[in-house]
Amino acid sequence: MATNITFHPGNVTYDERSSLLNQKGMTIWFTGLSASGKSTVAVALEQHLLHLKKSAFRLDGDNIRFGLNKDLGFSPKDREENIRRISEVSLLFASSTAIAITSFISPYKADRDFARELHRKHNPELPFIEVFVDTSVEECAKRDPKGLYKKAFSGEIKGVCVQCNLFTNLTRVHRRIGSLRSAGKS
Numbered sequence: 001m002a003t004n005i006t007f008h009p010g011n012v013t014y015d016e017r018s019s020l021l022n023q024k025g026m027t028i029w030f031t032g033l034s035a036s037g038k039s040t041v042a043v044a045l046e047q048h049l050l051h052l053k054k055s056a057f058r059l060d061g062d063n064i065r066f067g068l069n070k071d072l073g074f075s076p077k078d079r080e081e082n083i084r085r086i087s088e089v090s091l092l093f094a095s096s097t098a099i100a101i102t103s104f105i106s107p108y109k110a111d112r113d114f115a116r117e118l119h120r121k122h123n124p125e126l127p128f129i130e131v132f133v134d135t136s137v138e139e140c141a142k143r144d145p146k147g148l149y150k151k152a153f154s155g156e157i158k159g160v161c162v163q164c165n166l167f168t169n170l171t172r173v174h175r176r177i178g179s180l181r182s183a184g185k186s
Contacts, residue, residue: 014124018097023055025094025126027119030103031112032133034148035140038103041133046101056099059086080111087115094119094126 018024028045030038042058049056061082065072069085072078083106093100106112112130119128141149151157 014095014097021055021097023097023099025097025099026129027090027094027100027102027115027126028129028131029090029106029112029115030101030131030133031106032135033137033140034105035143035145036133036135038133041131042101042103049099049101054099055097056101057093058101058103059090059093060102061086061104064089076108079108083108083111084114087111087118090115091118091122091126095122 014025028042030042032038039060039062042060046056046058064082064086068089069082072082083104086102086104090100090102106115116128116130119126137149141153144150148157
């Protein structure tokens with residue numbers, strides 16, 4: 001942790017900002033396998049909220065790795081740091097009264113609990129809604145828009161989360177949504 005730093009508070013309280021903007025902040029955290037549909041749902045939700053004149057912003061796992069997290073790989077340690085960083089970023093958005101919509105594989109309970117706890121400790125406490133997009137490995141492998149399942153199953157790449165058993169303890173999930181299908185797509 002950095003030393004010789006001091007937090008510099010502003011003059012605008014959360015309640016004042018919330019009142020002026022007529023909105024309360026929160027994080028909606030989509031989790032699930034690659035190709036489960038998390039990003040698809042997050043994109044649609046962001047657009048819907050914006051049409052309702054709500055301040056919302058989507059933080060997508062792949063997109064974040066082009067910038068903020070481009071220095072991270074897929075080792076367990078890097079996955080933990082990836083989620084730690086996005087937990088802090090989603091908290092910043094939520095504390096600004098925006099609705100942060102995240103779509104990250106985030107298979108480890110400890111990482112999701114860390115994000116939840118940051119929101120719980122905020123003053124005032126900010127809602128953290130965890131949504132597990134429950135799509136089977138078989139369905140995800142069938143979709144495989146990035147070719148990850150083919151590469152992982154052939155042994156070409158390692159460290160990519162393509163197994164349901166990596167999702168640990170989903171007992172604190174607020175919502176569980178099933179496989180998403182649209183007309184003409186499987």
